[in-house]
Amino acid sequence: MHHVLITHGESGRSRVGASRFARNMASLQGQFEVPYGIGGPPTMFTIPTLRYMQTHGVTEEDLARVAVVQRQWAAMNPRASYRDPLSLDDVLNSEMIAWPFRKLMCCLVTDGGGALILTSAERARDFPQKPVYVLGTGESTETPMISQMEDFTSSRAFRVSGALAFKEAGIRQADVDHLMIYDAFAHLPLYGLEDLGFCEPGEAKHFYRDGLTAPGGKLPLNTNGGGLSYMHSGMYGMYALQEGVRQMRGIAPAQVEGAKISVCHGVGGMFAASGTVIFGNEAV
Amino acid sequence: MPNDQRPLPTPTPETAHFWEGCKAGELRLQRCTGCDGSYFPPRPFCPACGSRDVEVYAASGKASLYSYVINHRPPPGFGSDPYAIAVVTLAEGPRMMTNIVESPQTPEALKLDMPLTVTFEAFGEIALPFFKPAGV
Amino acid sequence: MKPGSVAVVGAAETTRMGKIPELSVIGLHADAALNALADAGLKPCDIDGVATAGENPTAIAHYLGITPKWVDGTAVGGCSFMLHVRHAAAAIASGLCTTC
Secondary structure (H helix, E strand, O other): OOOEEEEEEEEOOOOOOOOOOOOOOOOHHHHHOHHHOOOOHHHOOOOOHHHHHHHHOOOHHHHHHHHHHHHHHHOOOOOOOOOOOOOHHHHHOOOEEEEOEEHHHEOOOOEEEEEEEEEEHHHHOOOOOOOEEEEEEEEEEOOOOHHHOOOOOOOHHHHHHHHHHHHHHOOOHHHOOEEEEOOOEOOHHHHHHHHOOOOOOOOHHHHHHOOOOOOOOOOOEOOOOHHHHOOOOOOOHHHHHHHHHHHHHOOOOOOOOOOOEEEEEEEEOOOOEEEEEEEEOOOO | OOOOOOOOOOOOOOOHHHHHHHHOOOOEEEEEOOOOOEEOOOOOOOOOOOOOOEEEEEOOOEEEEEEEEEEOOOOOOOOOOOEEEEEEEEOOOOEEEEOEOOOOOOOOOOOOOOEEEEEEEEEOOEEEEEEEEOOO | OOOOOEEEEEEEEOOOOEOOOOOOHHHHHHHHHHHHHHHHOOOHHHOOEEEEOOOOHHHHHHHHOOOOOEEEOOOOOOOHHHHHHHHHHHHHHOOOOOOO
C-alpha cells in the first residue's frame, strides 16, 4: 500500500450535518454514571483533578497558569480562536463550570478539520514537501468510565502509549524539542508531562511556575495555543499532529528554532484512551 | 437534588443483581471465589483472572470520598443548584460514581477521604445508591 | 516499524478554522483532505488507504472517490488520529499492498 489518507472534520460549534449524541441508559456508563448528573466532558474529565491537586499540592493557580501560557502561544497563531493575553485573574474569575474548573480552564468549541497523507520513506523523497518521519508510536486504553480510572493522579493509557512510542523511537525525554499534549482541559498537560516521563509525579506544576513550557522556555508545549485557545471541535488529536508536522517542516507560526523531534500525545474520551506519535525531520 | 426527573439506569441481565439489591436497600458487589478480588461494575466473570466462578455478596456500604467536582451547570432533570458528582472508594476496594447527600455541596463540607455510608433513594422502579457522611 | 521508515508527505487543516457554518461534517473532512492532497501533489485516486474517526471510513472513501485497500475506522475519541498514524505506519512498513 502506497499512500494513506487520514482525515478529520467536526462541526463542533456549528453542528452542521452532525449526528445527535444518542444516550444508552443500558450501557455501563448509562447505568453507573449518567444517573448522577454528568453533563458532558467538563463534568467527567475533570473529576480526577481534585485528588491530583491534593496529592501533589497543585493549586487552582497552577491550572490557571496552563491557560495563561497557552494563550501566549495562541497570540502568535493567526488562526487561533482567541489570541488576546490572559492573566491569572482573568482565568480565576471566569465563570465556574465544575469546581474547581472555570470556563477558561476548559476547551473551546469550534469547527475544523485536518488531514494527513503518509507513505514510505523511500517514496517520500519524491514529494514536494520536506518529509516528516514517524520515529515511534504508541496506543492504549483504560476504561470508558472516568469513575473506573485506576489512579486519579495518573493516566495508565498515557503511560503505556508514551512508553511504547519512546521505546520505538529510541529517544529520551531530553531529546524532545517540541511537545504537544492534547489539552481539552487545563489539567491534561500536567498529567501528560508526568506520565510521559518528563518529570516525577507531582512535579509538572513547576514546568508552568518556572515558564519552561512558555514561549522562550526550554520545552515548548502546545505551540499552536492548544484546545484551550486555538481550536477544539470535540476531537482535537489531529491538530496536535498538524502542529507537530509544521514544526518539523519549519513552517509553524511559533516555530521552535532548529526543532528536530516532536512528540504529539493525545487523549481519547475521559482518560479512556491514548495515542502518541513521535515525529522527526532527519532521515534515519 | 435529588429529584425525580433524572435519567434512570436500564438494568441488563448482568447488572440485575445490583439493581435488585439497591431496591432492597443492599449494596451488592461481586467477588471471585478463586482470586478473592472484589470488582465493579458487575460482570459474570472476574476481570483480574477471567474465572467465571464469581459470587454476589452484600457489601458493607462503607466508603470514603476519592474525588469530585461541583457541577454548576446541571443538565435537564437535575434542578438548578450546584451539586457534587463524586467518586467514592468502597471499603471493599472498588470505586463508583455517586452523589453525596445530606451534606452541603461545597468544598468546605466535602473533604477528600471523608468516611461515607451508602443510602438508597427510590425513583419509581429503580433505587439509586447515594452516599452520606458517616455518622449522619 | 523501523523508526523513520514511514513519513508524512501531505498535511493540512481546513481552509478556514473556528466558525465554518458553510461546511457540514463530511464537507470539513473533504476540505482538509483536498488541501492535504494538494500539499502532497496527489489526487484522490492516488490514495489506497483510508483512516478516519467521526465519520465512517466508507463514507469518506466514497465521498472523495477513493478505492481503499486498507481501511481503519478506529474511534476511541480525540486521539484516534494518533492511532491511525500508528496503524498506517505499521501497514505501510509491512508492505500490505502488492500491486502498484
